[in-house]
Amino acid sequence: MRIAMTGTTGMLGQVLCPLLSRHHDIQPLPIDRLDITSLEDTRWQIAQARPDWVVHVAAFTQVDEAETKPLEAYRINAVGTRNVAIAAQEAGAGVVYFSTDYVFNGRKKEPYREWDAPNPINHYGQSKLAGEIYVQTLCPKHLIIRTSWLFGPGGINFVEKILQRAAQNQRIQVVDDQRGSPTFTLDLADMTLKLLERGSQGIYHVTNLGSCTWHEFAREIVSRRNLETTVVPVNSSAFSAPAVRPEYSVLDNYMLKCEGIPLLPPWQDAVARYLRSTGDGPR
Numbered sequence: 001m002r003i004a005m006t007g008t009t010g011m012l013g014q015v016l017c018p019l020l021s022r023h024h025d026i027q028p029l030p031i032d033r034l035d036i037t038s039l040e041d042t043r044w045q046i047a048q049a050r051p052d053w054v055v056h057v058a059a060f061t062q063v064d065e066a067e068t069k070p071l072e073a074y075r076i077n078a079v080g081t082r083n084v085a086i087a088a089q090e091a092g093a094g095v096v097y098f099s100t101d102y103v104f105n106g107r108k109k110e111p112y113r114e115w116d117a118p119n120p121i122n123h124y125g126q127s128k129l130a131g132e133i134y135v136q137t138l139c140p141k142h143l144i145i146r147t148s149w150l151f152g153p154g155g156i157n158f159v160e161k162i163l164q165r166a167a168q169n170q171r172i173q174v175v176d177d178q179r180g181s182p183t184f185t186l187d188l189a190d191m192t193l194k195l196l197e198r199g200s201q202g203i204y205h206v207t208n209l210g211s212c213t214w215h216e217f218a219r220e221i222v223s224r225r226n227l228e229t230t231v232v233p234v235n236s237s238a239f240s241a242p243a244v245r246p247e248y249s250v251l252d253n254y255m256l257k258c259e260g261i262p263l264l265p266p267w268q269d270a271v272a273r274y275l276r277s278t279g280d281g282p283r
């Protein structure tokens with residue numbers, strides 16, 4: 001397949017682009033080649049690439065910053081994605097779009113299925129949902145992958161932030177009133193390749209198996225590294241972050257189950273593999 005790809009320099013893009021390149025003909029479109037906020041440039045670059053699929057990873061991903069710079073978040077996540085959807089459709093290509101657990105309001109008490117009604121409670125979630133709607137309405141051939149709490153090589157992620165804080169402090173406070181599913185970019189990349197090669201379309205939830213709070217996630221990281229740091233659970237009100245986040249955003253990978261596709265490994269296993277890959281893994 002010929003695949004054009006945005007967001008190749010981001011956390012997921014840095015892992016997904018080389019993986020796809022090993023199996024398919026990839027045309028990377030990093031931001032210095034294509035700023036997706038320009039419809040004209042997006043049309044031109046995607047037409048030149050003549051892709052079968054556009055794997056659209058580029059996004060504005062800073063959840064708190066989206067509250068203070070909403071225009072920028074909507075310009076990239078909503079308008080930019082609209083531009084990609086228009087250009088892909090005109091080029092006869094499909095779009096793979098990555099979306100988020102933050103399209104849900106978090107009031108459900110059991111994992112969200114692909115068909116549950118989204119109702120985002122912050123600008124990041126709203127702008128990503130707008131992107132989903134543009135992809136669904138403007139480009140009939142599409143695959144929307146909702147994922148959550150990404151960590152992986154090549155970016156400042158939650159695991160690295162916790163390790164940095166734990167190295168400097170005997171006690172760290174971590175939020176314990178939000179529950180979700182940490183997801184390793186390598187596992188997500190593998191599943192993306194699999195879904196693409198199966199010709200899957202529609203919405204899929206793809207996360208590592210199981211769920212935890214940020215506090216439980218942090219405790220797992222600290223204990224796997226045998227660090228002495230105490231991880232103290234606190235309510236999110238202790239941090240007064242600009243963006244309100246869903247209390248519960250676990251995604252049921254229900255479409256994968258329906259189709260008998262093996263689910264991703266448990267998140268604890270993914271954390272262990274990530275820590276091993278960074279050179280000083282669990283002992």
Ligand SMILES: NC(=O)c1ccc[n+]([C@@H]2O[C@H](COP(=O)([O-])OP(=O)(O)OC[C@H]3O[C@@H](n4cnc5c(N)ncnc54)[C@H](OP(=O)(O)O)[C@@H]3O)[C@@H](O)[C@H]2O)c1
Nearest residue numbers: 007009010011012031035036058059061098100147149150
């Ligand atoms: N991170 C998470 O926990 C998480 C959770 C759920 C869903 N997702 C979704 O998964 C996808 C990948 O996330 P990620 O964490 O890998 O994102 P990321 O590390 O923030 O990377 C985003 C990429 O988009 C590029 N970009 C930003 N504005 C652009 C523009 N106007 N034109 C072209 N490219 C632009 C960035 O380029 P520069 O870096 O050069 O600016 C970067 O390569 C996103 O769609 C995100 O919404 C992420």
